[in-house]
Amino acid sequence: MPQATVLKFPDPGPCPGAVESGPCANCGARSLSVCARVTNDTLRSLNDLTEVVTLKTGETLVREGDAAGQVYNITSGSVRVYKLMADGRRQIIGFLFPGDFLGLGSGDEYAFSAEALEPVTSCRFSRRAYLDLANQHPDLEGALLERSTTELAAAQDHMLLLGRKTAMERVSSFLIDLSRRNARRGDDPAIVRLPMTRGEAADFLGLTLETVSRTLSALKNRRVIRQSASDAYEILDADALGVLCGD
Amino acid sequence: MPQATVLKFPDPGPCPGAVESGPCANCGARSLSVCARVTNDTLRSLNDLTEVVTLKTGETLVREGDAAGQVYNITSGSVRVYKLMADGRRQIIGFLFPGDFLGLGSGDEYAFSAEALEPVTSCRFSRRAYLDLANQHPDLEGALLERSTTELAAAQDHMLLLGRKTAMERVSSFLIDLSRRNARRGDDPAIVRLPMTRGEAADFLGLTLETVSRTLSALKNRRVIRQSASDAYEILDADALGVLCGD
């Protein structure tokens, strides 16, 4: 089983939620995730209980059923979060990118597993300590609730996708979603990177890898997207994609 | 458009979360939903901002896109929560039964609509006031977070169902889920009531109404379930159902 490399967090380093692209433009703290609501004072407290964790491709962050003791904030790379059925069928619940949290909304045990899709760096801290800290900092508590609300809304959108959308609508929605997440992080929304395999995209979209491949090919043939790197597509016609996604 | 009947809450009446079956066995408060964690003092404060709302079949509790000003706690009846696509395709996000909350984990706007599946009574209170109160009562805040965690876990289970399960596995999982919810409310887990139409069950399970009907017939023919009323089934072989549900 792969083991994570653990480095002690340098003091005074970036706060949880910091990303490689640097400090947040709004609050000056090096955090994309919580800056809008959380004071620098709170951020300093968070710093004290953080350690940096780096993982290689395929290494495990959390395992379904394990005690939910830790929270991660991704600072670089990407992560797959998934559930397995007894016979090996896999549903990927979501992909995490820099700025995203893992494990905040868990009960006593993680209800999912999470693995690095590519080399990952993350800030890890105790979930208990984080929740205690949130109790003392209403601004952090608010950010936490807002975060879980966003996550739930995304889950509901994904239920609509899985339950009612066609293959073309699913793939189009996926590209739009990735593009929007780029925009939120300050990356180019026209260039969508797909760090996951076709099989992983399929397990996220409720399809097979062949159907994902065929559908991407169809979008290429229609000149809606263009392959701009081995793992990236350029969106040529965002309007068409918006129509194809169904909503 | 149907209009809800609004009655002023009688003082000192049941707290939000109360159900018709009476007070909670643990804390004495008439609440199924928050009793495990919330003090009677907090409950009294909640009482003050509550009004009772009754709805007839088909009436609307909240509409997707409306300002998320109110929270509901269902005390009797059942509710469908759903999202629509532009062309009318519907994904039902979940069904609510007595003790369930609606609208707690919302942003500025509701991301879904909700309608009464049958006559409903509920306690309604201001979301803002509720969140403010939660800020002052750590026990309530904790209950709130726990609730949103549970909801998220349920959403993730449902994603697995929608993305990866067969029709038989979906219907079996659905029956098991309803049975478990019965047990949690103190009802008989062997008798599952289906207050929704086949079409509504289908829109929840990502199937068509015909497939739901056929699958229930197959379960009847296999003597796994038995129709015990026009809208209820008895689970004859819970073990078989457990195998059929896939996990």
Next chain:
DNA sequence: CGCAGCCTTGACCATTATCAACGCTGGTGG
């Protein structure tokens, strides 16, 4: 250079959707 892993494409198949007919039930109005 060769191999492993991933991607693409084709041919065929199966699960589930669609279309259709008909039965049941409960509510309404003659």
Next chain:
DNA sequence: CCACCAGCGTTGATAATGGTCAAGGCTGCG
């Protein structure tokens, strides 16, 4: 009071979307 009708449920026949199986190509790494 009974007949009719609307809405729901069941079942059958057929169709289509996406899955399965298979072959071959590309890329990167040892």
